[in-house]
Amino acid sequence: MPLIEIDHVSMSYGAPPRTVLNGIDLSIEEGEFVCVLGQTGCGKSTLLRLLLGSEQPVDGRILIDGREHRRPDRSRGYVPQKYSLFPDKTVLDNITFGPEVSEFGLWRRWMPEFRKRRRELRREALDYLRRIGLSEADGSKYPDQLSGGMQQRVAIAQALMSEPRILLMDEAFSALDPGTRKEMQRLIRSLWQATGTTILFVTHNTHEALRMGTRVIVLAASSGGEGSRVMLDLRVPDSRYPDQIAELAERLETISETSSLVEAAPA
């Protein structure tokens, strides 16, 4: 059984309704790294919000592990493009927030065992800090004292600390400079290989999608304003076959040029 099953999902907004997604069918296996490509406004982020459960489709259903989820929960981690960290908490507190809040809630944190567990979680968080290339001293900083790239690293650590089965990333690197962006691509790829978490990565950058994903899905809006559909669903060849990847990149770029469906920009 696939981990994520998107069954003929449609979504529209406003009155009169404007269709954004039209009959999306997809199934994603556990451990896949899926990049969702598409023009701005084609519904990539909408698809992610539907997967998160923060919005409900007007038609169709989304099953995660065979179950419909009507609101966001721990099974799906989330890294948005911005506002990804809580500004009032230090880096360490941001990373430990998930386990702390899910294990102790609002009131049980006054219990004595909380302090012991908190120390353990902070040790784990420090380990995560090292893995994402930050120093121990960064742990006591507030998010606004970090650069954009560092903030996104912390946001990834924060999401992974809760050990979600699925990690949903919404243009998480689009605000970063090209150098930091490449570093982050390597980091998320290595974390994916280490943890085996299923990742859905929304981007409008063809090269980024091909560099990171094991599978690329292209969403494209229909000409009649009937909402976006899945236009392409491709397996990305192993990085040992650069020729095939280059051919694929060319193919995606051709689509971009002929139908302006994909914005291709080198990272």
Add this chain to the structure above:
Amino acid sequence: MSAGVLSVHAKPNRAATLILSWALFACGIALYFYVSHARHRDNPEDRVMPTIEQMARGMYSAALHPAEDDEVQTETGNFWQDFPHSMLWKDTKASSRRFLYSMLLLIPAVLLGLHMGLFPYVGVFFLRFILFFDKIVALSLLPILFIAFGIDELSKIMLIVIGVAPTVILDTFNLTRGVPPEQIVKAFTLGAGDFDVAYRVVLKQILPRVLNSIRLNLKAVMLFLFAGEMIASTDGLAYRIALLRRHMGMDVIVPYVLWVALLLFVVDWGMRFANRKLHPWFHE
């Protein structure tokens, strides 16, 4: 070429900043005493603009002489023993108590605004009513409050709460709605429940701004407190000012007004200081 004094790019140095920031105070004080001196030269009995000696005597009497209703009626000459029996202390204590109760009653107002902003059904239930209530001139409710609650403390405190709470509720509501939805979704994905999101994510983020909003409403709090005390009270700073107005006691009224301003300044400074210490991440 350096920027001119009236240029947007002008950078006042330390000395200029110090002199200019105190200049209007100095001018105001000098003007007052010049006019006061002139009036007293024409009429030594003038009571409209007391001299500095008259005000010092008035303040000394208010701060160190036992209040009329105090059981102790003799002065010891020791400031720390005499001050707690003085009129100034008793009035300050009475007004501060009402002020403190009113501030404490603003806590539920903040929590209501938070829940209205976060929980759609709570928002739908209260928003229209609060928006309407916010437009009612609180002072026009004073007779109703006196009839409903009597002329005791409750009516005065209710006046302050009714006058200020809707603004605080709506401010908190708007601040809550201003929290990026990504953060709320993110908190849920990290395992937070509704109340974790409300109290550990949203309230913590908006609290410094809520405190600033309350700071900006301090003057309104004092305005309603003074209105209540002036109309129906037997103690308090505003009661004293209203009472002394009947006797043209400007030698005490002016120092009392300055004392109230100083107290409010200290409260405002204290809240700003606490805000900075409690929320080091927050930059205004």
